[in-house]
Every structure is written in structure tokens, then in C-alpha cells.
Amino acid sequence: MNLLEFARGPGLQAASLIMIAGIFWRVCGIFMLRRRPQRAQARHPLSARLAGGAALIATRFIPRRAFWTRIGTSVVLSTAFHIGLMLILFGGAPHILLIHQITGISWPDLPKGIVVLASGITLASLLALLLRRIRHPVMRLLSTTDDYLSWAMVFLPVLTGVLLSGETVADYGTLLALHILSVELMMIWLPFGKLMHGALVFAGRGAMGINFTRKGAAT
């Protein structure tokens, strides 16, 4: 069994199972945590609270005007790499093919040029964000191993994907194996670090929005 066969077979299966188990572990743990009982009466009915939750999911994409000068760069770069990542993941023909082969679900792919452009923007944004994290004294102080590891787990699959697409540095089989292995590393790390926000971000924002509305706070 060579590296590619391992990556496409046992490696992918093990990574998938660890990721599934980890996500359920985290979600279940969060749901079962003790919560303070709500002593105050709700300010708004359930329908308004749900609308507040949905509103906060949307409004948190754009920071308040007062914060723009301080975090505007981070927001723009983060948004760029997230959109780029989505375009690569759900628009790239090989990725759709993989999803189709595993789940049977398929959709039309994006032109390769758009995916390549998205990859370039994603890589550049990720590098800029890393530089900002390293150079900014407060961010550097606040950063943990989780931050750097999560960054690397996103950067490596994009980098190996770009190399694979251009078939540079090494032969196709080696690059494909490295790309799949880097994705598997990300899958394994996802439930245990900050990458888990990919599964929790909307649920977290929604819960916060519902809570805010319940208390009568603006969302």
C-alpha cells in the first residue's frame, strides 16, 4: 500500500470517523452542560426570539462602525478567505466528485479559473492574517497553539490543492496523496480546536441572539 492508497482508503476512513465522533462529542457535551436557570420573564414571545437569533447570525458578519478601524482589516481578510474556501470546497470539480461518490449528492462545478482565483485569494488572505497575528502585540499575546495549529490545518490543504492543480513540485500521485492527507489532518483536528466553529458558529450566534432578544437587548 503506497501513500496515495493509504490516503484514499484507511486514512480517509479513520479521519472521517474521528471527525464524526469528535463533532458529536463536542455538540452533545455543549447541550448537556449545566445552564443557569432563567429567572427573568421573557421580554418577547418565542417567534420574536427566534427572529432575533436569525438576525444576530446575519448582523455579526459585519462589525459595528466603531470597531471598523481596529478590526476592519481582519474582517475583510477573514471574509475573503472564508468565501474563497467555500468556493474551492463546493465549486471545485474534484471536491464535488468526492462528495458525489460518498453521498450520491452532486451539483454543477465552477469553472477552473474561478476556483484557481479563489485559491490564490484564500492563500494570500491566510498569509496576511498570520502576519497580522504575529506582528500585532495584543493578538500575539492572545494567540495560543490552537490558533496557529488551526491556521496551519486550513492553510496546508489549500496550498497542496494549488500545487496539485498546477502539478508542480512533485508528481500528481504524490501531490494528491499529500493533499488528501492534509485534509485528513484538518478533519481530525476539526472537533478538538477552534476549527469547530465551522460546525458551531451559526448555532452559537443563534442561541446568543435568542438570549439577547429574551432579555430585550438589541441584536
Next chain:
Amino acid sequence: MNNARGPDDETLGEMLARRGFGRRSLLKFAIAMTSSLALPPLVAPAMAANLAKARRRSVIWLSFQECTGCLETLLRSSTPTISALIFDFISLDYQEALMASAGSAATRTLHEAIATNKGEYLLAIDGSVPVADGGVYSMTGGQSNHAMLVDIAANAKAILAIGTCAAYGGIPKAHPNPTGAVGVEDVITDKPIVNIPGCPPIPDVLSGVLVHFIAFGKLPELDDRKRPLAYFGTTIHDQCYRRPFYDQGKFAKSFDDEGARLGWCLFELGCKGPITHNACASLKWNGGTSFPIESGHGCLGCSEPDFWDKGGFYTSLAGGSGTGWRPAAVAAGIGVVGGSIAALTARNRARPDTPPASVPAAAALPPPAGTSP
């Protein structure tokens, strides 16, 4: 004094001259071969000179666990070229399927060839070597293929493993491999071996290796899998005429869709060209007519080890082996149980958050002003 010369004394130059090929033709052939073998152009005159004075070289060809497809493709390749005549020039002293003699007469011929050309003959093998149960699954004259290979390889100058079966075990080695099939290199480790994989291999690759051996007395440069680097240095994908469509992201989605009719890339239909090293896309088959991808079918990767067990022929390289729903459900269950235990443990460790007795229940308070009841 008798000056008569037998066919074994004839040089290649003399044989070609007898068949109407002049010195210029031999030089052209040498130039083509140096190019084919990725040698510097300046080597061509030396190769032509060496070929002209080269004498017949004995080749002993043993067929083991095989389908005879390799031999068939080499026989069917005959065209009136010098390349094809190279096969005439070698002295094929033993090949069971082709030789007229059989039984003990054939075995005697084999032993005579070995004794006469001891240490100088080339040993060509097609088919895998079964080693399970003492090698009983393939025997010739009461001797197992394994024993035969060990005996005859001992006095060979070099070994040519022709076809994927001889090189890596091939289809006989496919799971569950009931005969314990292996490639030649798994049995013989102390002799120079050239693997010429393919199911079947490309005849021009064999002639290129033979030309190099005849002209320079040594094997061409090999890669890490003992394949001639000149022919197996790049993948089929690298030289495929459909490659521009791959780069543009234009893929046929089925064998009869518009993309397939327009000749778009067959990657999504399972083509293994990107991971298959061979010269099909450049040398092609049937006298340069075409190769499988040109005929509308993806590459099966037949010249790579264990190609039969590398997933479906119609499964894209981008795909992988999914976990299946049942293992996924088990993993999810483990996650739920683990997460629940962790959460409950955390709850038990934390102080119970009971309200002070002085705080009344929420229902007992009047609703805040301006809110609905």
C-alpha cells in the same frame, strides 16, 4: 579452411544489409532510438556503429503464470522496420509457445542454450511466479516456475520482466492471490532486472531496451521501480492529448455526453493517467494508431503495481473509500456517549447553582412594563 559463417556469426549490420537496410537507415534508426531512450544526440553515431558490429545475443524466454497477451502483442507488432527486425536479430533460444519442439526435446534445447551462453544470455520472463504451496500452481516439466527461475537466472547476464505480471505479480497477484503470485524481483535479488510493465507492455519499449543492451552491453537507466526511465519517467497524463481539457477543467461526465464527444478529459470517469507511468500517450499502439484514452476510455493504470486492487476502474482519483453509513453511525454514537459522560462529569464537579431562598420564582414577579404578558 572453411570460411562459411553461420547465422550466429552474422552482425546486425550484415543482417540489415542483407534485408535491404543501408548504413543511412541504421543511422536514422540510431538517431530515433537515442531520442526514444532519452540519450544525448551525440550518442547516435556510436550507437549505429556498435549496432552494426553487434552479434546475435541469446535470449531465453520463460512463460509463467500468464495469459500469453504479452507475447501476442510483441508478435503482432511486426512492421517492416529496423525496430521490428531487432526481434529477428536476437537468438530466441527457448520460448515454449513459439518453438517447434516440445517435451524433453524442448528441455534439452533449454539446457543447451544455457550451457552454450552461460553468463551471457538475457532471460526474459512473462507471467508472475506462484510461490504458495511450494509453487505447485504452475509447473513446467515437473519443475515449479520458482525453481526454474532461480536455476536459470543464476547464469543470466540480465533479466527482462515483461508485462505487469512478471514485473509486479499483476492480475494473478490480485486479491486474494490464491497462488501466492509475486513478481520476478521478489524472487531474484542478485541480478540486473528491467521491469517492462503493462498489460500488455508496449513492444517499442522492449525493442528500445534490447537495442540499448545490444549497442552498449548494459541496461538503460532505470527508475526506482526498475523501469526504463526513458519510457516510464512521465505519466500518461503528462503526455495525454486531452491534458489541455484537464487544465481548463473540462471533463466528460459520462461516456456518451457532449464532453466525451468533444474529447474532454476522462478524469471524472476514472482515468488513472495521472498516476500511471508509461509511454502509451507518446508511442501509442498498433503502429502508432492510438491508445486507450484516444479510443474514448480512461487509462486503467495497468503498468502500475497492484492496479487490479486500486479501487474501481470507473472511480475517479479524486474519490476515496467512504466510511459507509453504519461505521459513521457507530462513530456518532461513540461521540454522543463520550460527550454525555464528559458533560455529566463536568456537571458533578461544578457547584450546584441553586437559587437563594430569598429570590422569588420568575412567575411570581409582575411582568416588566411594556411587555406582553
